[in-house]
Amino acid sequence: MTRIAIYPGSFDPITRGHEDLISRSRRFADKVIVAVAVNSSKQPLFTLDERVQLIDAALEDEQAVEVRSFDGLLAEFARSVGARIVIRGLRAVSDFDYESQMALMNRKLYPELETVFLVPAVHLTYLSSSLVREVALLGGDVSAFVHPAVERALRAKVAR
Numbered sequence: 001m002t003r004i005a006i007y008p009g010s011f012d013p014i015t016r017g018h019e020d021l022i023s024r025s026r027r028f029a030d031k032v033i034v035a036v037a038v039n040s041s042k043q044p045l046f047t048l049d050e051r052v053q054l055i056d057a058a059l060e061d062e063q064a065v066e067v068r069s070f071d072g073l074l075a076e077f078a079r080s081v082g083a084r085i086v087i088r089g090l091r092a093v094s095d096f097d098y099e100s101q102m103a104l105m106n107r108k109l110y111p112e113l114e115t116v117f118l119v120p121a122v123h124l125t126y127l128s129s130s131l132v133r134e135v136a137l138l139g140g141d142v143s144a145f146v147h148p149a150v151e152r153a154l155r156a157k158v159a160r
Helices: 016-025 048-058 074-081 093-109 129-137 148-159
Strands: 004-009 031-037 065-070 085-089 114-118
Touching (some): 004 016, 004 074, 016 085, 031 074, 048 065, 048 148, 085 093, 093 114
Parallel strands (some): 004 031, 004 085
16 A cells, blocks of 8 residues: 655745755655645745645655645545645644644544654754745745756746
8 A cells, every 4th residue: 555645735935944844744655745735824925836835846856755735624635645644844843732732633534544643854944935935036046945947936026
């Protein structure tokens, strides 16, 4: 049986922290689906299609990784693709409360679905998409935080 994991998020934009978690999750999953969420409560910098394209570019060298968008309940999306694992990153203790509630709800909706929490590499612990966006919007150098394709896309967005 193929072990399929889902790594959900808005990825606006994908960062080196996300890439780290995706790469490490391949150690215990045969396939990882990066699930780009449609989140109507957020105003993303990049469109859904742009985010999918940027993730594809950042992960071009990753094997057995697929990028898909989804709308609705994560548990239903996981069931539809045959996933039994959800990958979530925890940067700080404060992330755990929300993430554990989500994990419990997802398990209630889809009992076969397990959530695995990964802590980012130490040098990436502080990194978030919102922080990268803010640095880029204020003219800072984000090259250490994102793939070169993402950096170019951020510069193009900021220039507009």
